[in-house]
Amino acid sequence: RIQKYILFMSSESSTRLEGRIPDMSPLEYPVGTIQISVSNLEPFTQYCAVLVFENNGGLRSPESKRECIVTPQTTPGKPQNFRMHSHSSSTVALSWKTPLQRFGVVTTFHILYWEGEDDTPKGMEMKPEGQEQIDFVLSGLKANTYYRIQVRAVNSAGAGEPSQTVAFTTDEGLPGPVGQLTNISRTSTSIELQWQIPQQQNGDIISFIVQCEMNQTLSKDISTMQTQKPKMLPPTVLELSVRNLMPASLYQCSVRAATKIGTGETALLKVWTHPEALSPPLSPDISKVTENSVTLKLYE
Structure with a gap:
């Protein structure tokens, strides 16, 4: 007489990506069992099972047909x-x-x-x-x-x-261009500039470098023209008056911010200086006077 059922299950390493796991111990079930649920299986693993029964004399039957399944995938562990x-x-x-x-x-x-x-x-x-x-x-x-x-x-x-x-x-980098570079006032020999700190500072701003270079001039007297050297300003200074410029001249002014890595993108602005104010003419000399006319001598 049949006394119990014995289920043998094993995993198949041929489909298991993580490598073979030990075969499971035989599972025994009493006579009359019509459904078996096996838990604690590994995801994405092929399992094969055979069933035998054992009688009250301790004799076992031949193995049943081998049945195999692959458990579904589940989400992976951490990298x-x-x-x-x-x-x-x-x-x-x-x-x-x-x-x-x-x-x-x-x-x-x-x-x-x-x-x-x-x-x-x-x-x-x-x-x-x-x-x-x-x-x-x-x-x-x-x-x-x-x-x-x-x-x-x-x-x-x-x-x-x-x-x-x-x-x-991340490391510091080169800063972006300064913001809103504008000319807030000008004379015949000076240009006053104002700007804001870069939107992309990419580090600690350590200085601003300002320079104005003449592009063209309407002035006839260029003997007094001076070369403008770059001016380095501390990071808290956001405006500068550039002096000793030529009247009636077009200047291209640039401002660059700098971090310890180096200077960033250049912001440019072109500005004309005002023309030089005209001097009053020299007083004329009266050289001749008659009863109905006067002759004046003029000087340039």
Whole structure:
């Protein structure tokens, strides 16, 4: 008489991406069992089962037909050894390994990064193309900015656990152009300029460099023309009066901000100086007078 059923299950390493796991211990069920549920299986793994029965004499029947199934994929574990190797003002070099528990075929990695104290991350995808070790350079970052980065593996079941978080601050870079460069006043020999700090500072502004160069002049007296040397101003000064210029002349003025990395983009402005005020003529000499006329001698 049949006393019990014995279920033998084993995993097949040929379809399991993470490698073979030990065969399961035999499971015994009493006579009358019509349905068996086996739990604690590994995702994305092929299992094969055979069933035998044993009678009250301890004798076993031949094995049933072998039946095999593959458990569904589920989201993968976290990537391994996520590290930052180096960074610049706009890039960071990262590396990681595919998850130990992939639970499917990893098709994509999501790289998520938070800028400053933002709560909402930006992200991008990369496809591993089968390699275990991933080396990746994330570009397009802002200079002198704090970032946090995570990586997630993705299979057909979705995105898995995030890696550990890597945090760093990008290097300083060259600043952008100063804002709103304007001429606020001018005379025949001076131009007064005003500007605002760059919208993209990309570091600590250490100075402003200002220069005005003459492009053309309507003045006839160019013997007094002086070459304008660049002027370096501290970062708190946002205006300058450039003096000793030629009257009735067109000057191209430039302002550049600088960080410890170097000078940034140039903001340009063209300004005419006023013409020189005319001097009054010399008084004429009266050279001849008659009863109905006068003759004057004029001087240039």
